[in-house]
Amino acid sequence: MNARIIGALIQKDLALAMRNRFFAVVLVLGLVAYTAVYLFMPSQVDEDIDFGLVAQLPSGIIEQLESGEGLRVHMFDSADGLKTAIEGGEIMGGLSLPDDFITDITSGVPVSASLYYSSATPEEYRSALNLMLSEIAYTIAGKPLNVVVNTTVLGRDTSGSPIAPRDTLMPLFAVFIILTEMMSLASLLSEEIETRTIRALMVTPMNIRGLFLAKGITGTGMAFFQAVVFMAIVGGLGTQTGLVLLTLLLGAVMAAGIGFLVAAAGRDLMSVMAWGVLFMLVFSVPAFGVIFPGSISGWVQAIPSFYLVDTLNQAVNYGSSWGDLWTNLVWLAGFNAAFIILGMWIVRRKLG
Template sequence: MINTIKLKTKLIQFGTLIAKNLKITLRDKQSLIWLFGYPLLCMAIYSVAFGASGSRASYNIIIINYDVSDSANPSTDFGANVSLIITDEFRDNANLSQSFTLHESWKNGSLITEEQARIMVLEESMDGVIIIPANFSEVIIGSTSWYSMAQQGYLGDGYESLVNTTFPSGSPKLEIITTADPITSQIIPSLFDGMVNNILLGMNNISALETTLEIGPKGQSVSFFDYSAPGFAILGVLVSISSLTAIICTEKFEGMLDRLDTTPVSRSILLGSAGAAQFLFSAIQIVVLFGSMFIFGVNMSPKVNWLLAFLLALLFAFVCIGLGLIISSFAKNAQAAGNLAWFVILPMQFLGGTFFVVDAEFTKIIPSKYVNQALRQVITYGASWVTVWQDLVILLGFGVVFNLLGIVIFMKKKKI
């Protein structure tokens, strides 16, 4: 009976403090404008006039080569000659091999199929797929000035196999599938256009390459604004780090926390209620910002799992609450807390893939990287739980570690 009364008392204390923290947040109109206005303003600016750039150390690509399918010996068959020149160039050219990693097989040794390759691009485990069609080399060779001469036997040794062939003429074609990242979707097609057209010139072929470029999911036109929009949906959650630290540090500075230390309310309830209030507020932010994506005309997958997207954003809110607790435990006042918070917020925005992709090892320790890539896969590509479960687990891990660390620091301090 006594334990039941104690539990009921603690729950009442917890609920009262949550209500108090929500009132503080809602009372500050300037803070509300910033928390909602900043991500909405970013989304509006990007929807009207976009400009961003990113740097990549290397690009992961797959070449599906149907040009060699009917060749008994592709290395000596003129009918597969050009496609082999392309793949050999990726292996032998030092500059290309440093910038582009060519993947041709799974770890178990089985060849990657076109269907598997397309899925890997949609899941962003690959940057692009280049599909070389059957008769690719035949079309190129059949359009050269020396092909007819070889058929008539004028070129002598080495060209005897062409005498009885019937290669078609015209423009060779490539199909390229890339992620919606604008840098990737420009660089990969440009590289292959230049490479193939140089080969055509070298073979005295006056035709030009025809490239079919597919960006993002098949049948879905994806702009870079559409690609970036899922990241805007968690900007408000990220900015809330500053709001939480300001609330806690204001109470520290005004002596409210010292006075509460003299009451039966424990520090764990105090911190938990502050985090819970911010968590509820973030849930509202997420709903509003997801809804704004429809207003701004974001092109989303028809298979969006909004429950999964909401859970990913909530887990990131949990991470941000932990970071807010850690920052506020060291800051001396609200102004210092706000300044410290932005030293965390800005790197999370720009290095976590919100505005552009940053391909570097150190980004693996940035929580926003995982929520950005997971939300993009769910909202833009219509991915399921199976695709993003690792991101969910990683975000949960970050959240548990940061929140426990923040609570432990507060609990150990003699004075807060």
């Protein structure tokens, strides 16, 4: 298979993709919309602290605490309720005080309290929560007291800089852009099968390997290009650039592999859309774990896009390095190989 044939097919596919008004509009609008949404979202972190509390305190103490700047206290009946709220992203942290807290404080006995953080709780918030505990004790007893704090971090401990909401969404948008391109490739291939132009190609010196290579390069290239443009515009390439680019490339290869599967499953544009949306929905699930820290359960790691989202999120928002994320990349590459091989096998069977 020579480069001339591959080049001719890629050029043809790019021309056809651009002449397909539906996909051309969807792709351009998608890129513009995701970028616009990112740019319009607040770039600053909300400084108010939503603080959970499990305690039986004298009246007036809560109001006294909330009168301070930027504090909202949410009362819970149990430590389990507090933890659920933190894991669900309702609040970032909270305190659970024992039932005999007031008695022990006032009698001078050292007491212990449980402090819970979300994995996404920034360091400043954690300090504020510790301060809050001291404040409560001081308010009750009138002097600083000996309180032993047991700290529990819920979910992955990603302590560090606060992440702006739009930066939290950045990896999600990049993944959406990549997956949208998957539908474009699937449509191109499906149309080739539906209109039987593929038969005309198959009686030229081009063989099936060349066809898959050309389609794979086209799909990967289009997805990668758009994702890189997006990340460049929103500043997602500022840290760990090489790692982010490789991750986007692996994501684009994944989109191409899934595109083969969707093309084999779909018989026309509508069925391609239906299958494509199904894949997009499933593959978007891990991304919501980034938006709502702590909401991800272990099973989400079975969805291949988890490794794409997680790697992007860790690299872009937390500056994680190659050493931290190499296992993700290996998983991603493994899933890619599986998708590509499976997709090619199914399309080949469909061609008869």
